Amino acid sequence: MQRVPCNVHHVHCACCATCILHGATGVPCSVSHATCILHGAAHTTCCVHAVQRAWCSAHRAARAACKAPPASHTHSAPCSAQRAPCPAPCTRPPGPRLRRRRRTSRRRRRRRRCLAWPGLAASCAAMDSTGKEREAVQLMAEAEKRVKGSHSFLRGLFGGNTRVEEACEMYTRAANMFKIAKNWSAAGNAFCQAAKLHMQLQSKHDSATSFVDAGNAYKKADPQEAINCLNAAIDIYTDMGRFTIAAKHHITIAEIYEAELVDIEKAIAHYEQAADYYKGEESNSSANKCLLKVAAYAAQLEQYQKAIEIYEQVGTNTMDNPLLKYSAKEYFFKAALCHFIVDELNAKLALEKYEEMFPAFTDSRECKLLKKLLEAHEEQNCEAYTEAVKEFDSISRLDQWLTTMLLRIKKSIQGEGDGDLK
Numbered sequence: 037m038q039r040v041p042c043n044v045h046h047v048h049c050a051c052c053a054t055c056i057l058h059g060a061t062g063v064p065c066s067v068s069h070a071t072c073i074l075h076g077a078a079h080t081t082c083c084v085h086a087v088q089r090a091w092c093s094a095h096r097a098a099r100a101a102c103k104a105p106p107a108s109h110t111h112s113a114p115c116s117a118q119r120a121p122c123p124a125p126c127t128r129p130p131g132p133r134l135r136r137r138r139r140t141s142r143r144r145r146r147r148r149r150c151l152a153w154p155g156l157a158a159s160c161a162a163m164d165s166t167g168k169e170r171e172a173v174q175l176m177a178e179a180e181k182r183v184k185g186s187h188s189f190l191r192g193l194f195g196g197n198t199r200v201e202e203a204c205e206m207y208t209r210a211a212n213m214f215k216i217a218k219n220w221s222a223a224g225n226a227f228c229q230a231a232k233l234h235m236q237l238q239s240k241h242d243s244a245t246s247f248v249d250a251g252n253a254y255k256k257a258d259p260q261e262a263i264n265c266l267n268a269a270i271d272i273y274t275d276m277g278r279f280t281i282a283a284k285h286h287i288t289i290a291e292i293y294e295a296e297l298v299d300i301e302k303a304i305a306h307y308e309q310a311a312d313y314y315k316g317e318e319s320n321s322s323a324n325k326c327l328l329k330v331a332a333y334a335a336q337l338e339q340y341q342k343a344i345e346i347y348e349q350v351g352t353n354t355m356d357n358p359l360l361k362y363s364a365k366e367y368f369f370k371a372a373l374c375h376f377i378v379d380e381l382n383a384k385l386a387l388e389k390y391e392e393m394f395p396a397f398t399d400s401r402e403c404k405l406l407k408k409l410l411e412a413h414e415e416q417n418c419e420a421y422t423e424a425v426k427e428f429d430s431i432s433r434l435d436q437w438l439t440t441m442l443l444r445i446k447k448s449i450q451g452e453g454d455g456d457l458k
Contacts, residue, residue, distance in 0.1 A: 169222075172213035176226060179206035183233070197237060204233045208246070215253065224253035228265065244272040248285065259296040263289050283313035287326065304333050324350050331370070332437055340374040344386075347371035355394045364394055369402035373441045376406075377448075380413055401428065409445065418449050 182203040211226035231246035247269035254262035266285045273282040290306035293299045307326045314323035331346035351367035354360035368390040376383035387406055391398045405428045412421035425442055428434070434442070 166217070168213040169217040169219055172210040172217070172219075172222070172226070175206045175210035175213070176229075179203040179210065179229070182206070200233055200237060204230050204237070204242075207233065211249070211253070220253045220255075220257040224250045224257070224261065224265065227253060231265075231268070240272050240276055244269045244276075247272070251285075251288070255292065255296075259292050263292055279313040280317050280319065283310040283317075283319075283322070283326075286310035286313070290329070300333050300337060304330050307333075320353065324353065328367075335370075335374055335437070335441065340378050344371050344374045347374070351390075352393070361394075361396070365397050365400045365402050368394065368397055369400075369406065370438075370441075372406050373438070373445070376409070376413075377441065377444050380410065384410060401432065409442075413445065413449060416449055418446070421446055421449060 180203075182199045207226045207230035211223045211230065214220075214223035214226060227246050227250035231243045231250060234240075234243035234246055247265045251262040251265035251269065254265060266289050270282045270285050273279070273285070286306045287310050290303040290310070293303035293306065307329045311323045311326035311330070314320070314326065327346050327350055331343040331350075334340075334346070335343040347367045347370050351364045351371065354367070355364035372383055372386050372390065375386040383406070387403070387410075391403070397403050405424060408424035409421060412418075412424060425434075
């Protein structure tokens with residue numbers, strides 16, 4: 037192919053007779069060009085002045101031209117003998133990876149601006165909760181329509197149960213949306229509606245699960261209603277023979293009575309019922325935990341005989357267990373304290389009995405403390421009594437229950453009026 041010169045150093049294509057850089061204008065250029073890339077397979081365009089520019093091999097990663105490159109830079113395509121420095125950086129369109137990186141950077145900047153304004157995050161959360169609550173109300177209304185439609189004669193013949201199942205699902209979805217919006221009463225009500233429909237469909241397990249979910253939601257808003265829902269679940273579980281699960285929910289009710297409603301008598305009743313269910317299922321460890329709660333509350337309510345029986349029963353059951361025998365001394369110690377409050381002579385007899393039953397109890401710190409307390413009480417020596425308690429407390433901290441019992445014993449000593457152990 038023949039090259040046609042243009043002005044000084046320009047080279048024209050033999051096919052189109054046009055300068056590959058300046059076209060028809062023919063403006064002089066100080067760099068020699070190769071032949072046009074548009075005509076012929078062997079033709080290549082100068083890497084410096086082509087429309088699709090290549091990059092300097094020394095700066096391939098950055099895809100940018102050198103600021104002050106030497107004349108000996110090599111390029112990815114052949115040029116003429118005289119090399120010119122790399123021109124301004126190529127205006128290459130960004131690739132998909134670069135576009136993703138830019139989008140990520142923009143998102144991060146928006147997130148930082150959102151976090152920089154504390155009120156914006158709270159406003160967004162409030163708007164989201166309001167939207168969820170509005171959607172939950174619509175689902176409740178739709179579920180009620182499905183339930184009413186299932187009561188008609190024709191609907192009952194053709195797909196009545198299907199509509200009830202759909203209503204159950206809608207009530208459950210609505211309840212979960214109310215939970216997101218922290219409307220606990222509405223969430224509990226929706227779960228209750230779902231539980232009743234599950235019972236209508238003879239699905240006892242699903243009904244009990246919904247009643248438990250309702251109880252958990254009501255615990256944050258209406259403790260008494262939570263107890264009612266949990267009792268309904270317990271009735272279903274006991275009817276199904278699931279006594280372990282029923283015992284677990286009895287404990288939950290007892291904890292509500294302890295913390296929320298402050299009704300210790302009812303808490304004791306539920307702990308006792310849970311212990312009976314656990315015993316029936318041979319879960320003796322769980323039963324003992326419930327019984328110990330009963331004993332602790334019975335002693336606080338001055339029902340000492342009941343507390344003594346439980347502590348002795350649990351202590352006797354654990355002293356033969358290699359893993360639990362070290363806890364037996366604690367239970368015998370508490371039983372002896374309850375005896376001590378009732379009568380000093382009973383405490384002495386009980387202490388002797390416990391030493392015979394469990395010889396390891398004799399060398400325990402609890403047994404030594406009891407002997408010191410009995411001696412101080414017999415001598416009516418308040419100082420010796422207080423000193424013995426302080427010595428025990430310096431090694432093993434007294435909990436609230438032990439402190440209460442020891443104070444009751446101390447008040448029975450003549451001349452004691454301050455009611456303080458220290």
